[in-house]
Amino acid sequence: MITHLSQQVDLKKVSLPDYHSESFAEGIYRVFREAILSLDFKPGEIIRKRPICQKFGVSRTPVADAMLRLESESLVEIIPQSITRVAKLSLRSIHDESFLREALEVAAVAYAAKHRTQEQVDNLISNLRSQKLFAESKDLNAFYQLDEKFHLIILECCQVSNLPATLEKLSTQVRRARLLLLPNPSRINNTVNEHEAIVKAIQMGNPDSATSAMRSHLQQLIKHLEPLEKQCPELFNV
Amino acid sequence: MITHLSQQVDLKKVSLPDYHSESFAEGIYRVFREAILSLDFKPGEIIRKRPICQKFGVSRTPVADAMLRLESESLVEIIPQSITRVAKLSLRSIHDESFLREALEVAAVAYAAKHRTQEQVDNLISNLRSQKLFAESKDLNAFYQLDEKFHLIILECCQVSNLPATLEKLSTQVRRARLLLLPNPSRINNTVNEHEAIVKAIQMGNPDSATSAMRSHLQQLIKHLEPLEKQCPELFNV
DNA sequence: TAATGGAAACTAACATGTCAGATTATAGTT
DNA sequence: AACTATAATCTGACATGTTAGTTTCCATTA
Structure with a gap:
């Protein structure tokens, strides 16, 4: 899953040309938003931040920022001090x-x-x-x-x-x-x-x-x- | 302005009792959202993060998180590497x-x-x-x-x-x-x-x-x- | 006087370390 | 075998140091 994503979205090589002024956090937000909405990530699936940091080669800060923004749109659910998962349907x-x-x-x-x-x-x-x-x-x-x-x-x-x-x-x-x-x-x-x-x-x-x-x-x-x-x-x- | 806010919202004393499980970032988000929507902060007014950190007695992280969320709702405008201001009307x-x-x-x-x-x-x-x-x-x-x-x-x-x-x-x-x-x-x-x-x-x-x-x-x-x-x-x- | 150049003082973005709460695995008890 | 208590290991929340881009302002120049 994440492997597939990272192929699409190596920010430094593929995505950035069209989004020069975009921050890491924005790029990660955009990529995950699209991945969730197109069901590449299944509803309920747990999102682990640490592997994402490694795959994207960034620190935890921009990833956390991106997740925060996704949470405010009800696309992910952050359980404080615990895990982050893709919002289920209801x-x-x-x-x-x-x-x-x-x-x-x-x-x-x-x-x-x-x-x-x-x-x-x-x-x-x-x-x-x-x-x-x-x-x-x-x-x-x-x-x-x-x-x-x-x-x-x-x-x-x-x-x-x-x-x-x-x-x-x-x-x-x-x-x-x-x-x-x-x-x-x-x-x-x-x-x-x-x-x-x-x-x-x-x-x-x-x-x-x-x-x-x-x-x-x-x-x-x-x-x-x-x-x-x-x-x-x-x-x-x- | 900020002085007035801090009277309302010393998180540790006034606001937290009713919101025990709320994070600093959420509390700051909530307070500033209400302050902006009720025009305590004028449209176009510059928001300085550092004084906020001091007034609330927290670090820059929760303040930045709160501002990020306000930006995603178009309540503030974050100019990259520059300043943050209350969204103007148009x-x-x-x-x-x-x-x-x-x-x-x-x-x-x-x-x-x-x-x-x-x-x-x-x-x-x-x-x-x-x-x-x-x-x-x-x-x-x-x-x-x-x-x-x-x-x-x-x-x-x-x-x-x-x-x-x-x-x-x-x-x-x-x-x-x-x-x-x-x-x-x-x-x-x-x-x-x-x-x-x-x-x-x-x-x-x-x-x-x-x-x-x-x-x-x-x-x-x-x-x-x-x-x-x-x-x-x-x-x-x- | 107006324009320009550059230094200084800001800012947000990001990296990293620490801590506390939650989960999970494991050991011990019934 | 089922249940409970506890230790190990997760996670997210937050603090703080660093970096790079912007703005401001003053000195220099035309």
Whole structure:
């Protein structure tokens, strides 16, 4: 695990060129955040700081700083005087996050339907076309990327500079849950249809039908979640 | 400033009894967060770590940890190898935060209108009655407290455990801007009327009129903001 | 007077040592 | 064999020394 990470992230050689002014602590924070969100580190997995220091060739200070920051985002759980572990999932938290996510995405899609430009609509249509291609070829990862991009395009319509970043910060549990649900190819066709309904509503400039289409789209997640908890209970709390 | 703080927060004597298991870093974080949000520290004010260490009788490590955490919430700005200062306000950020705030509060009030209990409605009505009393006696601070409580009651209807905390984290600029606008007694009566419209919509179980009442209530803030920037430009960015 | 150069005094970032609480392993008891 | 007490070994919290980058300010120069 850590070996794999260190291949990706030898800070001095690979990552730094694009992040010249970044501190060690920031780099480690960024790398671990991405590793946790992409499930390279499993929920509940214990993070040992000392081996990390060795692998990265830094002292304990920047590693501790990075973990502190991850804790403040609920991505890791630091048990004082004891251990640090990756935050587990919980149905409760996922429900909470889903409420926040729905509130923001619904507000965004309503704004998008009201203020859309032709370029934005074209982007959505083009994205949707690609989705259909990858849905046919059952390329789950490519489809997932397009799905994320689809929602990003809508969020960006609002011109609220940190809206995508904010939503990502609020959706750490949901994002990991979605990744766990990914190997479910039967959802793809339904997803495309739901996306299509959203695009049509935006195109027609109808915020009401856009919001209800987005709402029912997002609520699909919860339905598929409870089987997941039974499938891998070790990733969940309580 | 710091003298005043240290009176409030001599960690060893005053604050710790209620927070036995809290680390120095957490305590300092908590104290400074509250001091910044309540404008005891002005936006743009430089925070010097060394005097803080002395006042609190701790080393630089917990102070640095606390500042790191405040930075990740955009409450302070750490300039690498240089200084740390309280984050300034900016109209851009306040607009962004207002979008997020509106999205969440509108979603909450819609939920409240759909799922209200008699007890919740009673709480709102009782809160509103108190608001009217303090509005007449022009007690701005008491009114502000009730205003916050009013919105809190609505948020709590959703039973999303971290909704109030999340909104607070997303509204650090808005909260400080509202405090700056506080000495404006002419707004109070309008505010009460807007609150009353929200309560009536919730009471009638009408989510549509509840959302539109909440929306127009929240949008009042922006209108009063631009004069503020002209009044105290040193608190704002660019 | 205005501009520039450089030293001094700041700061945050980082390395490292120490300590106390928590966990785990082990030995002893029932 | 199951339970408890204790010792060894983890961990994170904190103190402190060092380093390198920034800012400040004053002297020098155009």
